[in-house]
Amino acid sequence: MKIGVIGTGNMGTILISSFIDSCAVxxxxxxxINRTSKKAHSLKKQYKGIQVAQNAEEIIRNSEIIFICVKPHEYFPLLKSIRNELKEDQLVVSITSPIQVRELETFVSCDVARAIPSITNRALSGASLVTFSNRCSEVNKEKLMYLMSQISTPIETEEEVTRVSSDLASCGPAFLSYLIKKFIDGAVSETEISREQATILTTEMLIGMGKLLEKDYFSLETLQKKVTVKGGVTGEGLKVLENETGDMFNHVIQSTHRKFDEDRKGIKTQFKEETRQN
Structure with missing residues (x-):
């Protein structure tokens, strides 16, 4: 299986590194290929054998599956430049949520899917979100699901919940990292513990918590109950969290959806213009 990757930014690099490290390919x-060739050549130095293409057309001519890892507003100009090179049995995979697979499906003649990765996939863990176009062949579905299963737990996702699913699976690590950093900041500010020690303790706690969940010893709810002793210290801390977080995460989801709606508006306009010209 020959795989092309257009765009080697954060997510493109995560896919490339994870596919190789998992021995999926x-x-x-x-x-x-990348707009800044230095990034692509850096990956070639790291992973001997990777080919760096001269242009996107070369990617198309030499790939069965093409992952497009560019910014949303760059998708349709890129596809416009390569659409005539695409063959019906090829699979184009988008990694961004604002562009719907049904839009891509009407723009190119080959199979289309979306696979939204997470930074957790770099550790060959976490979820990825997969959506297939209506005409996508079973062969290409199996190929993509195989690739994503080697680096993640692929979850088929409907368009209607793709944004919130991405909030949880892809944005979640950033949101939780922020909260965890604040947790450490509070400990350092209020006590004599060093930042280094507080960071080590918190990191080890997170790793251990993840393993408890992974091995299904506890759910999130039962884990909280097991740690919380009636009238104890943990309960007092939870009272503060309950009072001060309030609707915080509702507001987080509202904010990401507002930005998503803005992006969708721009994509719809661009898609209509590109479709009208063709």
Missing amino acids: KPSQLII
């Missing part, structure tokens, strides 16, 4: 099975 060999470096020689990957052909990549």
Whole structure:
């Protein structure tokens, strides 16, 4: 299986590195390109055997599956430049939520899917969100699900819940990292513990908590109950969290959806213009 990757920014690099580290593909099975060629050549140095293409057309000619890892507003100009090179049995995979698979499906003649990765996939863990177009062949579905299953737990996701699913699976690590950092900041500010020690303790706690959940010893709810002793210290801390977080995460979801709606508006306009010209 020959895989092309257009765009080697954060998510493109995570996909490339994770596919190789998981042994899902060999470096020689990957052909990549980036607007800034230095990034692509850096990956080639890291993973001997990766091919760096001269242009996007070369990617298309030499790939069965093409991952498009560029910014949302760059999708349709890119697809416009390569659409005539695409063959019906190829699979184009988008990694961004604002562009719907049904829009891509009407713009190109080949199979289309979306696979939204998470930074957790770099550790060959966490979820990825997968959506297939109506005409996507079973062969290409199996190929994509295989690739994503080697680096994540792929979850088929409907368009209607893609944004909130991405909030949880992809944005979640950033949101929780922020809260955890604030937790450490509070400990350092209010006590004599060093930041280094507080960070080590918190990091080890998170790793251990993840393993408890992974091994299904506890759910999030039962884990909280097990740690909380009636009248104890943990309960007092939880009271503060209950009072002070309030609707905080409702507001987080509202904010991400507002930005998503803005992006969707721009994509719809661009899609209509590109479709009208063709």
